[in-house]
Amino acid sequence: LPSAAAVFVSWRGSHDWNNKDHESLYYDANSMGMRSGKILTKETPGKPLRVRKATPQEKPAGTSLCRVEDLCWVLDEERLCEPVTGVKWSVHKLEMEQSVQAKAHFSNQVELANFFVAQLHLYGVLCLGQSYNCIRVMTGTVKYEDLVSMSSNPLLPACVREESLALLRRCYLDRFPHVHNCGRRTISEVL
Numbered sequence: 352l353p354s355a356a357a358v359f360v361s362w363r364g365s366h367d368w369n370n371k372d373h374e375s376l377y378y379d380a381n382s383m384g385m386r387s388g389k390i391l392t393k394e395t396p397g398k399p400l401r402v403r404k405a406t407p408q409e410k411p412a413g414t415s416l417c418r419v420e421d422l423c424w425v426l427d428e429e430r431l432c433e434p435v436t437g438v439k440w441s442v443h444k445l446e447m448e449q450s451v452q453a454k455a456h457f458s459n460q461v462e463l464a465n466f467f468v469a470q471l472h473l474y475g476v477l478c479l480g481q482s483y484n485c486i487r488v489m490t491g492t493v494k495y496e497d498l499v500s501m502s503s504n505p506l507l508p509a510c511v512r513e514e515s516l517a518l519l520r521r522c523y524l525d526r527f528p529h530v531h532n533c534g535r536r537t538i539s540e541v542l
Contacts, residue, residue, distance in 0.1 A: 358497045358504075360467060361416045420506045423464045425457060427508035435506055471514035478521040489522050498522070 424431035432440035447454040474493065477485040501507060501515035 356496055356500045358419045358500050359416055360419050360422050362463075419467075419501060419511070420504070422460070422467060423507055423511050425461045426464050426468070426510060431506060431508065468510050468514055471511070471518055475514060475518040475521050478518070478525075481526050483526070486522050486526060489518070493518065493522070495519070495523055 420431075420435045424435040428443075429440050432438060432443050436443070447457055474489050478489055498515050498519040502512050502519055504512065507515075
């Protein structure tokens, strides 16, 4: 997708995640069979994108890092399996029928992708009604460019694009006034 910047998702995960592991959010990307730890870069104008390994600053130890497409394609598997993974859905489905591990990886990835969508939804709901304290935190957390890229990316399921667009609208458009450091000061800021 040449016009959209690559967006990456990271989370703290481990290979042997269970309910007793309080350090990790969920399984890491490798234990779910996903590509991880690679970043697309465009070194020079006119050259195609290349993949490089993430640096320790971009991917601290114990965190998983993957493209948002690699995480979320499972929410619209029939349409997105081949464009994102390079494998036809019928082949992937057959592999899951033959392998319990592949089926578990897929199920875990669906659960994490649904969590990601729910998190985007929660962020959007927090910013409803021009809640400037929440908007300030969200705009520091989620970049405008990332939301535009996700909302216009045809390799993402509609639910991800919808929530990205809603968060974009609530954080960057539905606010007063449209200038740097917008919003009226709250009583806590005045005191």
